Amino acid sequence: MNLDLRIPMGLMFTLVGLILTIFGMVTQGSPIYARSLGIDANLYWGLVLLVFGGTMYLLGRRGQRRAEREAPKSVSSGTVRRGH
Amino acid sequence: MTHTNLTYVDWIIMLLYFVFVLGIGFALKRFMKTSKDFFQAGRALPAWICGLAFISANLGAQEVIGMGASGAKYGIATSHFYWIGAIPAMIFVGIFMMPFYYGSKARSVPEFLRLRFDEKTRALNACSFAVMTVFSSGISMYAMARLIQTLHVFDYIFLSAGLPLGWIFHLSIILSAIIVLGYIFLGGLTSAIYNEVLQFFLIIAGFLPLVLIGLKSVGGWQGLKASMPNPSYLHSWQGMAHANTNPLGVEWFGLAMGLGFVLSFGYWCTDFLVIQTAMATDTQENARRVPLIAAIPKMFFPFLVILPGLLAIGAATPKITTVQHTDASGAIVRETSIPTEVELKGQGLVPAKTDPITGKIVLDASGKPLLDYDLAIPSMLLHYFPTGILGLGLTALLASFMSGMAGNVTAFNTVWTYDLYQSYIHKGASDTHYLAMGRWATVGGILLSMATAYAATGFNNIMDTLQLVFSFVNAPLFATFLLGMFWKRATGNGAFIGLISGTVAAVVHHGLTLPIEAHPGLHGGWIAIVHHYPSDMAQNFWTAIWAFSTNFVVTIVVSLFGQPKPESELVGLVHSLTPKPELGHLPWWRRPEALAVVLLVMVVALNVIFR
Numbered sequence: 001m002n003l004d005l006r007i008p009m010g011l012m013f014t015l016v017g018l019i020l021t022i023f024g025m026v027t028q029g030s031p032i033y034a035r036s037l038g039i040d041a042n043l044y045w046g047l048v049l050l051v052f053g054g055t056m057y058l059l060g061r062r063g064q065r066r067a068e069r070e071a072p073k074s075v076s077s078g079t080v081r082r083g084h
Numbered sequence: 085m086t087h088t089n090l091t092y093v094d095w096i097i098m099l100l101y102f103v104f105v106l107g108i109g110f111a112l113k114r115f116m117k118t119s120k121d122f123f124q125a126g127r128a129l130p131a132w133i134c135g136l137a138f139i140s141a142n143l144g145a146q147e148v149i150g151m152g153a154s155g156a157k158y159g160i161a162t163s164h165f166y167w168i169g170a171i172p173a174m175i176f177v178g179i180f181m182m183p184f185y186y187g188s189k190a191r192s193v194p195e196f197l198r199l200r201f202d203e204k205t206r207a208l209n210a211c212s213f214a215v216m217t218v219f220s221s222g223i224s225m226y227a228m229a230r231l232i233q234t235l236h237v238f239d240y241i242f243l244s245a246g247l248p249l250g251w252i253f254h255l256s257i258i259l260s261a262i263i264v265l266g267y268i269f270l271g272g273l274t275s276a277i278y279n280e281v282l283q284f285f286l287i288i289a290g291f292l293p294l295v296l297i298g299l300k301s302v303g304g305w306q307g308l309k310a311s312m313p314n315p316s317y318l319h320s321w322q323g324m325a326h327a328n329t330n331p332l333g334v335e336w337f338g339l340a341m342g343l344g345f346v347l348s349f350g351y352w353c354t355d356f357l358v359i360q361t362a363m364a365t366d367t368q369e370n371a372r373r374v375p376l377i378a379a380i381p382k383m384f385f386p387f388l389v390i391l392p393g394l395l396a397i398g399a400a401t402p403k404i405t406t407v408q409h410t411d412a413s414g415a416i417v418r419e420t421s422i423p424t425e426v427e428l429k430g431q432g433l434v435p436a437k438t439d440p441i442t443g444k445i446v447l448d449a450s451g452k453p454l455l456d457y458d459l460a461i462p463s464m465l466l467h468y469f470p471t472g473i474l475g476l477g478l479t480a481l482l483a484s485f486m487s488g489m490a491g492n493v494t495a496f497n498t499v500w501t502y503d504l505y506q507s508y509i510h511k512g513a514s515d516t517h518y519l520a521m522g523r524w525a526t527v528g529g530i531l532l533s534m535a536t537a538y539a540a541t542g543f544n545n546i547m548d549t550l551q552l553v554f555s556f557v558n559a560p561l562f563a564t565f566l567l568g569m570f571w572k573r574a575t576g577n578g579a580f581i582g583l584i585s586g587t588v589a590a591v592v593h594h595g596l597t598l599p600i601e602a603h604p605g606l607h608g609g610w611i612a613i614v615h616h617y618p619s620d621m622a623q624n625f626w627t628a629i630w631a632f633s634t635n636f637v638v639t640i641v642v643s644l645f646g647q648p649k650p651e652s653e654l655v656g657l658v659h660s661l662t663p664k665p666e667l668g669h670l671p672w673w674r675r676p677e678a679l680a681v682v683l684l685v686m687v688v689a690l691n692v693i694f695r
Contacts, residue, residue: 003111005133005278009285012104016097016289016476023093023472032470036297042472045293052289 004064010057013049020046090237094475101286101479105267105486108278112271119519122272123498124191125364129274133281134370135377137361139385140280142351143287144488145481146227148389152464153457155386155393156434159317160694161332162393163386167320168344171379171687173352175680177362178375181353183665184569186363186371188656193356194503200568200657202576203507208583210503212557213356214496218529219550221492222536228485229256229537235462237478257537264489265530269523273498276490277361283483284381290465290480291388297468298395311398313431318394321695333599333619342625346632350562357495368665372676379683383690389461396433396460399467403428429453433463489533497525548606555624556594559631560586567639572651572658578643586635593630599623 024043027033033040116122154162190196194213198206230253232238238252267275302308309318316322316330324336332339352358352375362374402423429436429445436453437446446454465477501522510517540546564583567574598609599620608623617623654661667675 002115003108005108005281008104008108008111008278009282012100012282013285013289015100019093019096019100020472020476027472035470036468036473037301039297039300041293041297041470045289045473045476049289052285 002067004060004067006056006060007064010053010055010060013053014057015053017046017048017050017053021050022046089471090240090475090478091471093472094478097472097475098479098482101483102263105263105279105282106270108282109267109270109275112274112278115274116270116272116519119501119515119522121274122519122522123494123501124360125272125274125277127364128366129277129364131365131370131373132377133277134361134365134374136284136381137277137280138358138374138378139382140284140287140484140487141358141361141491143284143385143389143484144224144491145231145485146224146488148287148481148484149227149231149458149461151386151389152393152396152461155390156397156432156455156457156460157393158332159312159394160320160386160390161330162390163320163690163694164332164339164343166382166386167687167691168339169348170352170382171683172344173348174375174379174382175683176349177353177359178372178379178676179680180659181565181569182362182372182375183368183662184657184659185359186365186368187662187665191363191502192498193354193359194499196657197564197568197579198503198507200654201574201579205564205576205579205583206503207508208580209561210499214499214504216554216557217357217492217496217499218532219536219554221489221496221529222533223540223550224485224488224492225257225260225533226537226540228260228482229253231462231481231485232256234459235466235478253541257534260486260489261530261534264486264493265526268490268493268497268526272522273360273364273494276487276494277364279483279490280361280487283480283487286476286480286483288388290477291392293473294464294468294477295388295391295395298392298399298464301468302395302398308394308398311432312394313397317397319695320691332621333617334622334625338622338625338629342629346559346562346628347625349566350558350560350628350632354561354565355558356499357491360491360495360498369667369670369676372665373679376676376679376683383683383687392464393457393460396464397431399432401428401430401432402467426456431455433467434460435463493526493529493533496529497522500525500529552594552606555627556587556590556631559590559628560635563632563635563639567636567643569657570659571640571643572654572660573643573648574639575643575646575648577646578639578641581642582635582639585638586631589634590627590631593627594623597623597626 020042024040024046027042028040115126118126120126151162151165154165184200185193185196188196188199190199192210194206194210197209233252233256238255239249242249242252267279271278299305299308302311309315312318321336322330324330324334324339326335334342362371365371365374404422406418424435426435426438426445427433430453434455434457437456438444439446448454462481465474465481469477501518505521505525506513506518560583563586564579567582568579592611594608595611596609596613597615597617598604598613599607599617599622602608602620604610604613607620617626651661656662672678
C-alpha cells in the first residue's frame with residue numbers, strides 16, 4: 001500500500017495537540033479547570049499529543065521515503081523469498 | 085445527567101476527526117484497483133497496523149462502555165474478559181490456526197470451511213455470519229444515537245436552530261451511516277483497518293488522561309482501595325471457588341471452560357470480523373504475529389476501560405456545591421451547581437437508572453434506586469474533562485462506535501460478495517464486477533444496519549433477543565474449526581450436522597435453565613426449568629459449554645461413519661498434513677513462538693498481581 005498511515009495519523013494528532021495547547025494556554029487559570037482538579041488538562045495533554053503526532057508524522061515520512069527508494073528492488077526480493 | 089457544555093474547541097476537534105477519516109478514504113481510493121485491494125487490503129499491510137486493528141475491531145463502543153459498566157458493577161473481576169477471555173485465544177490463533185487461514189489462500193473464514201469441509205458447511209456459516217454482522221452494526225448505530233441523545237451532545241445546536249430535539253436520533257443515525265459508508269466505499273478494508281488504528285490511539289488519547297485525573301481525585305491507588313464498596317472489588321480471583329461467593333456468580337470451572345475456552349476461542353479464532361485484519365498482512369509470518377502483537381495492548385486495556393468504571397463508583401457522589409472565583413473584571417462570582425435527582429440518587433458518579441418512557445427513577449424490590457452502569461464512563465468524561473479535552477474524549481467514543489460498525493460492514497461485504505454472490509448467484513464474472521458488487525454490498529449493509537437500528541427503537545427487547553440468537557449460533561463454532569484443523573478424519577457431513585446439533589443444544593439448554601431471580605422467557609426456562617444458575621453469566625457460559633461439547637461429539641461420531649477427504653486435498657488445511665512454517669531465517673527471539681511465551685508469562689503475572 002502506498003499510503004503510510006502514520007502520515008495522516010501524525011498530522012491529525014499534531015493538529016489536535018496544537019489546538020489543545022493553544023486553547024490551554026489562552027484559558028490558563030480559568031474556572032473551567034475546576035473540573036479537572038485545577039490542572040490545565042488541555043495544555044499538558046495538548047503537548048503530549050503534539051509530541052506523539054509529530055513523532056508519528058516524521059516516522060511516517062521516513063518510512064515512505066525508504067519505501068519509494070526500495071520500490072523497484074522489493075519486487076525482486078519478494079520473488080526470492082517465495083522460493084524458501 | 086449534567087448538561088454537556090461543548091464549546092467551539094470541542095466541535096473543531098470532532099470535525100477534524102471526521103475530515104481525516106473521510107480524507108483517508110479519498111486518499112486510498114486510487115489504490116483500489118482489484119477486488120483483492122478492496123476486500124483484502126491487497127494483502128500488503130504491515131503487521132503492527134493489522135495488530136492494532138485486530139483488537140480495535142473488537143473494541144467497539146459497546147465494549148468500551150460495557151467494560152466500564154461491568155467494572156463499576158463487579159470490580160477488577162471484569163478483567164477476566166481480557167486476561168482469561170482473550171489473551172490465551174489470541175495466542176492460540178496466532179501460533180496454531182493462522183498458518184491454515186493464511187496459507188490456504190482462503191479469502192474469508194467461510195471460504196476456509198469450503199476448502200476444508202464442503203459447500204453446505206460454508207453456506208451455513210456464511211449466511212449466519214452475514215446476518216449477524218448486519219445486525220451487530222445496526223446495534224452499534226442504535227447505541228451511538230442513544231448515547232448522543234443521553235449526553236445532550238447536539239441539544240444546543242438543535243435548540244438554537246429551532247429544530248425539534250427528537251430529530252437528534254435521526255441525525256446521529258444518518259450522520260454515522262454516511263461517514264462509515266463514505267470511507268468504506270472509497271477505501272474498502274484498508275480504510276476500515278486504518279480507522280481502527282486511528283480509533284485505537286484516540287481511545288488512549290481520550291481515556292488515559294481520564295484515568296490519571298480520576299486516580300488523582302480519589303487519592304491514588306490507595307485512595308481507590310479505600311473508596312470501594314467492598315474490598316473484593318480490587319481482586320479478580322477472590323471467591324472464585326464457588327459461584328455464590330463472588331460478584332460474577334460463576335465458579336472457576338465455568339469461567340475457565342465457558343469464557344476462557346469455548347466463548348473466547350470461538351470468537352477470537354473463528355470470527356471473520358477480527359480474522360480479516362490478520363489476513364490483510366503481507367506474509368504468513370506477519371499474519372501469525374498480528375494476534376500476538378494485538379495481545380500486548382489488549383492485556384493492559386483493563387486499566388483504560390475497566391478502571392474508569394471503578395473510579396466512577398469510588399468517586400464522591402455529587403452534592404450541592406458552591407464555587408467562588410474572581411472573573412476578569414475583578415468581581416467575585418459564585419457558582420452553585422445543583423446535581424440532578426438521578427445524580428444524587430446514584431453511587432459515586434454512576435447515576436440512577438431512569439425509565440426511558442416515564443422518565444422516573446427505577447427502584448429495585450427493596451426500594452433502592454437501580455444504577456445505570458452504562459453511564460459510568462460517559463459521566464466520568466463529563467465530570468472530569470473541561471471543554472477542549474472533552475471534545476477529544478467524545479471523539480474517542482464516537483470513533484469507537486463507528487469503527488465497530490465499519491469492521492462489521494467490511495466483513496459483511498466480503499462474505500456477501502465472495503461466499504454468497506460469487507458462489508451461488510453469479511459465478512465467473514470479471515474482477516471489476518465483483519469489486520463493484522463489493523461497493524454496492526457496502527451500501528446494502530449500511531441500509532440494513534439502519535433498518536436494524538430503527539427496529540431496535542420499536543421493540544425494546546430486540547437487542548437482547550438478537551444477542552441471544554447470536555450466542556446460540558456462535559457457541560458451537562470453535563469445535564468445528566478445532567476438529568477441522570487438527571483431525572484429518574473430520575468430514576463435511578460431520579461438521580454440518582455437528583454445527584446444527586450444537587446450536588440446537590444451546591437452544592435447548594437455554595430453554596431448560598434459568599438464572600435465579602429471573603422470570604422464565606427471554607432469560608431462559610421457556611421449555612421447563614430443570615436447573616437454576618446463580619447468575620445469567622453462569623447460564624451463558626454453561627450454554628456455550630453444552631453447545632461446544634455437543635458439536636464436538638456429534639462431529640466425531642458422524643465423521644467416523646463417513647468417508648474422509650483424500651489426504652492430498654487436505655494439505656495446507658490440516659495440521660498433520662501441512663509442513664511446519666519455515667522460520668529458519670529468523671533468530672529465535674523474532675519467532676512468533678518466543679513472543680507467545682513472553683505473553684503467557686505476562687498474563688500469568690497480571691493474574692497473580694491482581695488475584
